Amino acid sequence: MNNDDLFLDCLPENWDVVKIGSAFDIKQGKSLSSRKQTGEYLKPFLRTSNVFWGRLDLSHLDEMDFTDDECKALTLEYGDLLVCEGGDIGRTAIWKNEKKECYYQNHLHRLRVKDEKIEPLFIMYWMEVALTQLGIYEGFGNKTTIPNLSSSRLKEFILPVPEKKEQQRIAAVLFKIQQAIEIQESIIEKTRELKKSTLHYVFTHGLRGEKLKETEIGPMPDSWSLKSFAEFATLHRGYDLPIQDRKKGSVLIVGSNGVAGYHNQARVKGPGVVTGRSGSIGISYYVEDDYWPLNTGLYVEDFHGNDPLYVHYFFQSFNFSKYAAGVSVPTLNRNLVHAVLISVPPIGEQEEIANNLKIIDHKIDLYAAKKSVLQDLFKTILNKLMTGKIRVKDLDIDVSEVSA
Numbered sequence: 001m002n003n004d005d006l007f008l009d010c011l012p013e014n015w016d017v018v019k020i021g022s023a024f025d026i027k028q029g030k031s032l033s034s035r036k037q038t039g040e041y042l043k044p045f046l047r048t049s050n051v052f053w054g055r056l057d058l059s060h061l062d063e064m065d066f067t068d069d070e071c072k073a074l075t076l077e078y079g080d081l082l083v084c085e086g087g088d089i090g091r092t093a094i095w096k097n098e099k100k101e102c103y104y105q106n107h108l109h110r111l112r113v114k115d116e117k118i119e120p121l122f123i124m125y126w127m128e129v130a131l132t133q134l135g136i137y138e139g140f141g142n143k144t145t146i147p148n149l150s151s152s153r154l155k156e157f158i159l160p161v162p163e164k165k166e167q168q169r170i171a172a173v174l175f176k177i178q179q180a181i182e183i184q185e186s187i188i189e190k191t192r193e194l195k196k197s198t199l200h201y202v203f204t205h206g207l208r209g210e211k212l213k214e215t216e217i218g219p220m221p222d223s224w225s226l227k228s229f230a231e232f233a234t235l236h237r238g239y240d241l242p243i244q245d246r247k248k249g250s251v252l253i254v255g256s257n258g259v260a261g262y263h264n265q266a267r268v269k270g271p272g273v274v275t276g277r278s279g280s281i282g283i284s285y286y287v288e289d290d291y292w293p294l295n296t297g298l299y300v301e302d303f304h305g306n307d308p309l310y311v312h313y314f315f316q317s318f319n320f321s322k323y324a325a326g327v328s329v330p331t332l333n334r335n336l337v338h339a340v341l342i343s344v345p346p347i348g349e350q351e352e353i354a355n356n357l358k359i360i361d362h363k364i365d366l367y368a369a370k371k372s373v374l375q376d377l378f379k380t381i382l383n384k385l386m387t388g389k390i391r392v393k394d395l396d397i398d399v400s401e402v403s404a
Helices: 003-010 068-074 120-134 151-155 164-205 308-317 334-339 347-386
Strands: 016-019 024-028 042-046 062-065 081-084 092-094 108-113 158-161 212-215 218-221 225-228 234-237 251-255 258-263 272-276 284-287 291-293 297-302 341-344
Touching (some): 024 151, 092 120, 164 218, 272 291, 284 308
Parallel strands (some): 251 291
Antiparallel strands (some): 016 158, 081 092, 081 108
């Protein structure tokens, strides 16, 4: 007995089962062809890279020529589902007329509902739970050089079909959770933008409203000092620590990509700052306790009387990439960095700047934690609603946003 059969046996008795091919008209988009491109009939179109689970990313749309006949056949309409043929096979989103005119390429299947008993948004959520959690349609891809999902195979996929009002209520619950997730994402993005603008301002104007003085590197607050980078914070190369030597413990191992594990030896006394030496150049990590800096990063333990947390935030505003060399893997040149002149505020203002930026980081962490909780809630509710373990058919739920 396969996963499909097991699932069907567990469905509520009053749910029907249909195949996608009987519920939707399926059509693939236009093939890309440089030979046929003139640039005279350019139209925007969707690729698989624009389609994610439950959402479309329209921040960048490619264009290609579409004839009048192709426009008539391939124009997207409200409620069309877009299913990825390749890549993350089966990934599904819904078109809601986000643009006046848009088309799609041949690596996407367009599903247009032809059975009035079906709510497309419900099926979008069904595709996500079926493919990411339930293991339905296992082995559905055609295994050629590149795995893909053919139209003929897609037509055979089974769908659970509750009564339409229940479909809409299920979709409405999931849609509202998704909206809450998107709100958190927007708040996180805006808070990150606030931090970025704050970083720029405080490292050029400070917090005291002081008169600016001219220096050889530009204007700076009157009480700030001009110093070489080496007088501010000395960069040291990290140490080798093979995986087999990483004994279990509580000491952080920090490299260019952040925390790489824990072990029971401390090489550097905290607090400290680690920044990327190659690869993640300039990415800064603040470490409060003792730690072991890997040789993929550079670490600071000599702060020369400056506030370590301020140094961490200064690193986030400093353009380290200007001092990197190499083609395949650019690597930071410490000598060049150490020679650079920078402006340095008094220690009291350093601490004040660092604390303000720490508050913004704390807010970002809180919003990220809320987003994570909502994402976990979505996965759980998605599973339980789509398997009938939770029923919402008799609840008074506003479905106006999903049944337009």
